[in-house]
Amino acid sequence: LAKTTQPISMDSYEGQEVNITCSHNNIATNDYITWYQQFPSQGPRFIIQGYKTKVTNEVASLFIPADRKSSTLSLPRVSLSDTAVYYCLVVPFSGSARQLTFGSGTQLTVLP
């Protein structure tokens, strides 16, 4: 399983765009990049997943350069409720049950 590296913490202000970068130098050809959000004492919530270039949904965008050795989660116009831990994971594409290995995650704090 490819190891991921993220900043331990980030601060932002309400209304700003936040970009969290994840490094995954050993990503394999059949790996996807997946991001989860976790609030205190709650389960991780799936945010977005991608393989290459750009993926966008109603919550976030995910930018993946051509070499796929890093990825950037972009949260537009954050609010106080976006304060959470964000985990970047590399997941092989496979139909079968696989274990997820969570890294340390990034604690995002949104300030008023």
Place this chain on the structure above:
Amino acid sequence: DTEVTQTPKHLVMGMTNKKSLKCEQHMGHRAMYWYKQKAKKPPELMFVYSYEKLSINESVPSRFSPECPNSSLLNLHLHALQPEDSALYLCASSQGSKRPGRRPDTQYFGPGTRLTVL
């Protein structure tokens, strides 16, 4: 619908008690998981069930006993726990198809059970 439910939300137990945590999903997923999460740490995998059979056991002590009675339910039976077992216990499920796929098997997590062992 991507909902995984867990009961109870909170549980306090003594070291001699026997209790069970329950997890349920109705998404037709065939893989279910138990994770343990200590404060300010990432979730750590404990068990994986695939098609109601235990497929991964991450060297978890025998005082934790998983059970998968059917494809929608997952239990974690607890007996003779230690105070250091206090944590947030998370259940997750995923499609878990036996056929090779072209997309990752995304896991969906429940809200967790906050366990305190006295």
